[in-house]
Amino acid sequence: MREILVYGAGGFAREVKDVVDAVEEASGRIRCVGFLDDAPGSHGTVLNGVPILGGEELVTEWKHRSCFLVGIGNPSVKKKVADKVQRLGGGVETVFHPTVVKSRFVEFGEGTIVTAGVILTNQIRVGRHVVLNLGVTVGHDCVLEDYATVAPGVFISGSVHIGEGSDIGTGSAIIQGVKIGRWSIVGAGAVVTKDIPDNCTAVGVPAKVIKTREDGWHLK
Numbered sequence: 039m040r041e042i043l044v045y046g047a048g049g050f051a052r053e054v055k056d057v058v059d060a061v062e063e064a065s066g067r068i069r070c071v072g073f074l075d076d077a078p079g080s081h082g083t084v085l086n087g088v089p090i091l092g093g094e095e096l097v098t099e100w101k102h103r104s105c106f107l108v109g110i111g112n113p114s115v116k117k118k119v120a121d122k123v124q125r126l127g128g129g130v131e132t133v134f135h136p137t138v139v140k141s142r143f144v145e146f147g148e149g150t151i152v153t154a155g156v157i158l159t160n161q162i163r164v165g166r167h168v169v170l171n172l173g174v175t176v177g178h179d180c181v182l183e184d185y186a187t188v189a190p191g192v193f194i195s196g197s198v199h200i201g202e203g204s205d206i207g208t209g210s211a212i213i214q215g216v217k218i219g220r221w222s223i224v225g226a227g228a229v230v231t232k233d234i235p236d237n238c239t240a241v242g243v244p245a246k247v248i249k250t251r252e253d254g255w256h257l258k
Contacts, residue, residue: 040068041104042131045119047075051109052086057135057153064136097126105131108149108167113203114256117185120149120167147184201236203256221256
């Protein structure tokens with residue numbers, strides 16, 4: 039059985055532990071042994087039955103015995119933490135809740151987290167450290183680039199391309215063939231019928247761009 043440390047201690051980190059727990063119950067393959075959090079005041083406390091063991095200093099200490107999952111939904115913060123784990127030599131796990139439905143024609147990058155009730159059809163490419171949250175559906179021939187986060191209840195039609203670091207809001211729908219740019223945000227409940235450029239926020243039905251950011255905004 040492989041030990042897992044979840045980096046993060048917020049609500050989504052607890053949900054990630056739920057996924058790991060479900061996999062452990064189904065197959066005994068992995069087990070969550072603790073959380074990491076960069077807020078020192080939380081260290082030593084217990085969260086959902088396991089301790090918050092420490093912060094980034096433990097990546098080096100635990101890297102030879104454990105794998106890591108970045109339990110952070112915000113794409114820009116997730117990227118920073120994932121880059122830190124990689125820089126410190128930590129290996130990352132890819133995890134799927136046992137209820138996920140996926141064909142054998144789906145490719146996943148390392149560190150990706152797929153939660154309960156997700157359905158993926160075929161010829162789909164999912165990048166590194168992508169989050170597919172509760173009840174998401176992904177149609178044929180889609181590409182989801184690294185660090186994207188897809189919130190609960192999102193419907194992604196076929197041949198959609200979701201750019202690196204994009205944040206797709208709860209209950210939104212993306213129509214077939216649409217491209218979402220890099221580091222863009224789609225608001226909750228939006229219906230995306232046309233391409234969204236890089237570094238934009240789009241909301242509404244149909245979705246319209248209401249804000250454009252400078253390139254590299256997510257690095258600040």
